[in-house]
Amino acid sequence: MEIRIHGLTRNYYSEGKQIKALDNIDLTIPANKIFTLLGPSGCGKTTLLRCIVGLEVPDGGEIYIGDELVCSSEKKVFVAPESRGLGMVFQTYAIWPHMNVFDNVAYPLQTSKTTQDEIRKKVGKALSFVQLDGFENRPATKLSGGQQQRVALARALVAEPKVILFDEPLSNLDAKLREETRKELRSFLSELQITAVYVTHDRIEALALSDLIAVMRAGKIIEIGDPKKIYFHSDHKFVADFIGRANLIKGKVSEQQGDHAVFSSEIGSIVALNGQGIATGQDAMLCVRPEFIQLAPEQVTHGHNVFKGKMETLIFIGEAYEGEIRIGETLLTTTIEPTANIGEGDTISIAFDPDHCFLLSA
Amino acid sequence: MFKKPTLTTTLIIIVGFLTLCPVIMLLLGSFSKDFVSFGQFTLSKYIEAYTDPDFADILWNTVVFTCGSAILATLLALFLAYVNTRTDLPFKFIFKIISIIPMMIPHILFSVSWALLLNPSNGILNKLFMNLFELKSAVFNIYSLPGMVLVEGLLDLPIAYLIIAPAMSAFDVSLEESSKVCGASNLRTLFKVTLPVLRPAILASAILVVVRSLASFAVPSVIGMPGRIYVLSTHIYRNISSGFAADFGKAAAIGMSALAASITLIYIYRYLTSESGKFVTISSRGFKPTLIKLKKAKYPVFVIVGLLSFVLILLPVLVLFYTSMLPYSMPPSSRAFAMMSWQNWVEVLADPISLLSLKNSLFLGVVGATLGTILSIFVSYVIVKIRSTASGILESLSFLSFSFPGIVIGVGFMWFFVRTPLYGTITALLIGYIATYLPYGIRPISSAFVQIHSHLEESSRVCGASPFYTLRRIVIPLLIPGMVSGWILMATMFLRELTLSVVLSRPGTEVLAVQILHFAEDGLWGKLSALGIIMIFISSSLVIAATVIGSKMTKMGVVEK
Numbered sequence: 001m002e003i004r005i006h007g008l009t010r011n012y013y014s015e016g017k018q019i020k021a022l023d024n025i026d027l028t029i030p031a032n033k034i035f036t037l038l039g040p041s042g043c044g045k046t047t048l049l050r051c052i053v054g055l056e057v058p059d060g061g062e063i064y065i066g067d068e069l070v071c072s073s074e075k076k077v078f079v080a081p082e083s084r085g086l087g088m089v090f091q092t093y094a095i096w097p098h099m100n101v102f103d104n105v106a107y108p109l110q111t112s113k114t115t116q117d118e119i120r121k122k123v124g125k126a127l128s129f130v131q132l133d134g135f136e137n138r139p140a141t142k143l144s145g146g147q148q149q150r151v152a153l154a155r156a157l158v159a160e161p162k163v164i165l166f167d168e169p170l171s172n173l174d175a176k177l178r179e180e181t182r183k184e185l186r187s188f189l190s191e192l193q194i195t196a197v198y199v200t201h202d203r204i205e206a207l208a209l210s211d212l213i214a215v216m217r218a219g220k221i222i223e224i225g226d227p228k229k230i231y232f233h234s235d236h237k238f239v240a241d242f243i244g245r246a247n248l249i250k251g252k253v254s255e256q257q258g259d260h261a262v263f264s265s266e267i268g269s270i271v272a273l274n275g276q277g278i279a280t281g282q283d284a285m286l287c288v289r290p291e292f293i294q295l296a297p298e299q300v301t302h303g304h305n306v307f308k309g310k311m312e313t314l315i316f317i318g319e320a321y322e323g324e325i326r327i328g329e330t331l332l333t334t335t336i337e338p339t340a341n342i343g344e345g346d347t348i349s350i351a352f353d354p355d356h357c358f359l360l361s362a
Numbered sequence: 363m364f365k366k367p368t369l370t371t372t373l374i375i376i377v378g379f380l381t382l383c384p385v386i387m388l389l390l391g392s393f394s395k396d397f398v399s400f401g402q403f404t405l406s407k408y409i410e411a412y413t414d415p416d417f418a419d420i421l422w423n424t425v426v427f428t429c430g431s432a433i434l435a436t437l438l439a440l441f442l443a444y445v446n447t448r449t450d451l452p453f454k455f456i457f458k459i460i461s462i463i464p465m466m467i468p469h470i471l472f473s474v475s476w477a478l479l480l481n482p483s484n485g486i487l488n489k490l491f492m493n494l495f496e497l498k499s500a501v502f503n504i505y506s507l508p509g510m511v512l513v514e515g516l517l518d519l520p521i522a523y524l525i526i527a528p529a530m531s532a533f534d535v536s537l538e539e540s541s542k543v544c545g546a547s548n549l550r551t552l553f554k555v556t557l558p559v560l561r562p563a564i565l566a567s568a569i570l571v572v573v574r575s576l577a578s579f580a581v582p583s584v585i586g587m588p589g590r591i592y593v594l595s596t597h598i599y600r601n602i603s604s605g606f607a608a609d610f611g612k613a614a615a616i617g618m619s620a621l622a623a624s625i626t627l628i629y630i631y632r633y634l635t636s637e638s639g640k641f642v643t644i645s646s647r648g649f650k651p652t653l654i655k656l657k658k659a660k661y662p663v664f665v666i667v668g669l670l671s672f673v674l675i676l677l678p679v680l681v682l683f684y685t686s687m688l689p690y691s692m693p694p695s696s697r698a699f700a701m702m703s704w705q706n707w708v709e710v711l712a713d714p715i716s717l718l719s720l721k722n723s724l725f726l727g728v729v730g731a732t733l734g735t736i737l738s739i740f741v742s743y744v745i746v747k748i749r750s751t752a753s754g755i756l757e758s759l760s761f762l763s764f765s766f767p768g769i770v771i772g773v774g775f776m777w778f779f780v781r782t783p784l785y786g787t788i789t790a791l792l793i794g795y796i797a798t799y800l801p802y803g804i805r806p807i808s809s810a811f812v813q814i815h816s817h818l819e820e821s822s823r824v825c826g827a828s829p830f831y832t833l834r835r836i837v838i839p840l841l842i843p844g845m846v847s848g849w850i851l852m853a854t855m856f857l858r859e860l861t862l863s864v865v866l867s868r869p870g871t872e873v874l875a876v877q878i879l880h881f882a883e884d885g886l887w888g889k890l891s892a893l894g895i896i897m898i899f900i901s902s903s904l905v906i907a908a909t910v911i912g913s914k915m916t917k918m919g920v921v922e923k
Contacts, residue, residue: 082827083826085826088824092815094815094821096822097840111831155821159826
């Protein structure tokens, strides 16, 4: 089910100052996609999610879930959270400690007129979907973090909601479990064909799980796109920097070459993608990710996008070397394959792949 | 439902009245000429009270009594907490019992049982020693300052333990381990690292015991007064209990200094407990401290711990029961056992005043605790869930009475009630009790509220539950444990209440503890003991009943299948 948001605004007042948690947001979340709201803490992503679910009352704007208007301050419409028919997984999971697993999962069905038989059948189905068969009578306090997370998911799914919302559901798990649960969640959600709105500040989680990512900052949505678009060709410096490690180099566009442009920078001229069509003579920023700075074969010391530099630091981290290369005043971070035969202080040649470095308007 | 600001304001008015009324009346009373004509400003009561030649002695006794009890209780609590958390002593469940059960034995009965054991004329232990070693005079005299310190210190041991034990177990053991790695012995580590780091908790415990012994009336009246050793609380009592010459103005003037000392100490206590976070480091890594192996020392340590729990729990009950069966006090012998009968029990149960006090105390315990719990629920809700300036005021107000000595507050209320039709009624006692013991209800209930994370309620709403359904199935079942412990605390406190009651209780509104005090003053030890055992039995039954009902109600949140 599609969610449409128009002009959504929410202000907070703290110590006499007004903080715009949501600043006039327009957004359409397409049906049956995993849609992620990504951003640093305090960017308003959780507030937006809580407005959709009805736990927060916006100061202005409208929200439609499907064709139903659930919230509009102008038209004085506010549908209470219990009447919106959504499912939600909270950051703390919010598993009720005084109930066992069955009662936790059955709760959404018990609030509506569902027969005992039906409840038992649906709870069983939901629990087996999250691979917790046989846990019905386990007290909620006797569950591990991962199990609690699954109970929360089963509870959110049991009433077959139109939309399911996630508020940083993996942030309370340890690193290894987080990775496993992320994979599981991905397969659960793609199996279900359901609209999912997912809030996170973890870029890897966002890239791995989402069909679409919306990056937020200071109450505004900066950019929406699929994970590859956001990672490889984001339109904004903030997004490029937030979604992954990035080397940003200042300079000017000096010549257009079809999709590409020649960019003159402090380290020399670089051919790069110019997806935004920045005009010749304009100031711009070049973004190149560490994994796309490659060691050039030794004999190649000249040519397009080849530069000489000095290996300033080199740290072995197992799957790769993490290094810093100095070219004049500029320091570039890079990852180098772990078998490379180089050391700190070596002079090396590096090459930028013109298709994997891109220009951003400064 | 109330609108939220109105609820907060209403509560501020109610709690403000309950806590500030006695203080203001006490202040006004201390400057008034006499009890009936109010408001004629005079300093004469202060001059009279503080130029009394006995006053210096009373002050000195008070200082020795309170500080002595604080040192004794804190040292014992430190020892118990250390043995419990750091050594491999067997039967550790004893520590839980030591920390909880003595609260069920009323202070006045505990004091009486020691008087029965160690009084110089016919104390059971004294007589035993005299017979055993053929001595001419008694070995111990409980009616002395050291005797008072001993009994009060033991009485306040559970409170001191409840403060020190959590700090001891939250202590980051790596601090100790690094000391040992540096070459220090266990003992050196204890004195150079463990105790200094625990300093805030130790100080907090000592200060709280000083405050409680300053307010204590049971020990000074049962043990101090027969030996003519007066402290502030008994000095106040002496001034208002002497029949028609009662001087409530002088009592108020003396009370002002006890109240000021108490409030200052509680202020320091709260400062220390909020500071203590800086010292006691809680490590999130779940390292269990390596237990010190006691080896051969195990047996003496176990004997000490066992003796302490015997002295704290079993001994008072045994002594009381033994005495209740005898016509007069005597050491155990074949003659004593031959003379045993239920005579005292029969007489007590036929005594109209004892029965009335039983009825009154039961009413105050059940009704008072219920009203107190209801008020505590609203106050806790506002303090925890509505965070505003007004709720901050309410919080400070509601914890103020924690520092009030009962007898002083009783005098303050007396100045108030004498001007209302409530004077001499059971309602006066009810209001006084709730005002004085409100913090005991608020504390467990507000911590229950803190534990209900807002996500637990919100998640219920998203699951399709209305606010009312959420209240019934999520909020109330989660609050019940806190409500039950609040109710139990208040009910047991009310059932045994002495310090406030000795002032407010009038003919017709006798309560158990006051009746027991009268028996003690008249030397009717047998009847006293019988009534005391009945009192312990009732308060234990209330605790059990409340626990059972509480666990039934917790299951309310689960839908019957």
